[in-house]
Amino acid sequence: MFRPALLALALLAPALPAAAQLALPGVRLPPVPPAGDAIGRTLDQTTETLRETADQLLDLRQARIDRLLRRERDSVEADARGAPARRGELLLLDPDAATLEAAKAVGFALITRDRLGALGLEVARLQLPRGVKLAAAEALLSKAAPEAEIAPDNIYFESGAALAAWAAASASADAIATTVGMIDGAPGKGAAVAAQRGFARGAPYASDHGSAVASLLARAGVRRVLAADVYGKDPAGGNALAIARALDWLAGSGAKVATISLVGPNNAVLAKAIAGASRAGLVVVAAVGNDGPAAPPSYPASYPGVVAVTAVDGRARPLIEAGRALHLDYAAPGADIRAATRSGRNKSVRGTSFATPLVAARLAAALDAGGDWRARLDREAEDLGPRGADKQYGRGLLCRSCGK
Template sequence: MRTITPALLAMLCATTLPMPALAQGVMPGIGQGIGQQLGNPFDNRLDPVIDRARQVVDRVPADVAQALDNATTTMVQSARALAEARVDRIDRLLRQNPASIERDATGDPAIKGELLIMAPEAAMLDKARALGFAVIGNERLASLDLAVTRLAIPSGMSLAQAQAALGKALPDATISADVLHFTAGAASPRGGVMHLGTMPALQTPVGMIDGAPAQAIDALQGFAPGAPAASDHGSAVANLLSGAGVRHILAADVYGRGPTGGNALAIARAVDWLIGRQVRVITISLVGPANPLLERAMTAALQRGAVIVAAVGNDGPAAPPAYPASYPGILAVTAVDARNRALIEAGRALHLDYAAPGAGLRAANARGQMVPVRGTSFAAPLVASRVAAARDAHASVLQALDREAIDLGPRGPDQQYGRGLLCTICR
């Protein structure tokens, strides 16, 4: 009988069913919300992937085939479990906060009772008022040259119903819910083995949109109720930036202390503030659904010379595409462990640019304790530090990153590691 070595099994698994292929097979379509993620459509999308795996299994020895079949089943189960955990987590958030959060028209969690409309004309607002909507306030994001109006929806109408009614009345308007975004990493029960040492000092400032860090930084601004409020996640991101050599950090706290932190308008305000402070390297370790306000904010920042790095999240390959990582022009970042293996829980974006360490790390929490962390959240600031290094050297950012990137997986850019692994020197 042929012996199945771990290396042989790993090679066959990688050849037969790489995680990106699995992701393509089980993803809900773009634009599908949380409520549409599971059930029979999910199961049906698994079939083509499993069929391809079975075809390869049929061509290998029986003992290898059985092991590979088991590995395929395990990967599918892991993807399903991550997707279900995401749905359960959001369901729990909605149950715990019925007065402040509800689902929008696509099933995603958003601020209850409010809609956003981009740069509305006076006639549009008159029509909205006639339908029972009321203006809560007007926001001017001066550094991005954007305007948005917040509307309260009519009493007795759900957010989804209000979106449909207003969209029908104002077909030319850009209307959205104020959707929520979630952090893409946390403390890990597994022991971290890497604590970033002292890297060469980088003078290019880096902005972070996250929770507030506890440590002293160059500037801190709050964009949510109770903000700024020190958080473990924000503290870890800032600590990793500092350890990677970044000497000037500006942080926008979009979470504060309330349940509706991480909303689209708060993130847009944060981008506007950072651009106004002349920050041109921004790292975002948050994930949520597509949103027209945020897409315009990101586009405006890119047009003003910013490089924005965003994590792809940790909801697994069966989660919907992660935003802001999926917006055009954003550097989408995934994570690897200490052995340069892609994290199985890594989410996906509509494109993938780079990978960086996101496990086997230790970073400071809000109490200043060094704790193990894991997730794509912690890969994004490391990539941002390499962007800052390129800016310090007055080099082309993408050319500098591509020169540094170590090609992993299939030769050339791929959907598991992007254009390669960055920041190995950060270890």
């Protein structure tokens, strides 16, 4: 494992005074290699270790996708990019009558039309022609309606690992009045949420991941939480349309901040939903995921205007498994902290999933205070790593003592 202290010591070595090289009577010291050689070897070893870790995380990411495709083959299939999506369906954004007729002419059937009024968006769900795979269907529909905006109903994974239990709100946390929405699984026993709604089959259905996120919001001082369950008991839960519907509900229900600890590919429906939420005054905070720095950029964290969050451990060291987005805004604790399981027990959690609600809480507090929330968060953030914004901490570390 990479040890930052070892690297720091190696880098410090050339600066040590010659007097620090002790000579002991009667003791022959082995020859000391040139400092430059030692530092070079240490850096080479560190680089190789990080490269191996990144490769392993990529392998784990692919194994997770493959496992889902095998386990839920009746509900999930790969799209043209190899990303998992709801089987047998495609989505059309803001379709007109001519587009729907063109789709019908090549064998597609309309399932539903969703008018997401708060987002200014309409989405049509289309059933694929019999016997046509999703990847081939995308090409077929693109050819039949070349001006149409088409998307698979991609599935998004939770970006946390270990699970946790209900952490009672910290007595020292100031009460935060701004309403925060969470898009995740449903919180479980003991969850103090103002309202919850399901956007998947069998939802709301309590989950450990959603319980952990809700408990961390409570511990950080948020007093009004709206919980949108996009998973339920649906094998294809966590899909793009479910997230878009959840954003529409939150934007229309008075939430000003939404925390999303889910990761997946770029998707036209999700991109339009995020943009619509922003126009409606909803600030989205999203995790960069835990697939490592070599993984593809995660979404929705990578969309413009989304507050992208990474995680650190209890010593403020970046998590080695933290993923990446096209931009990075803030870091927060994502290890060595406690949160809640669905049954209400208290356990440790790890992952960028759990840093994200902490940043969402601080953003809500900044909205409470009024004025420029970004400037307020920048003043609050600890500037770690290289001076100014960087690729490990973004604009700085928030909420260092939260979650403990």
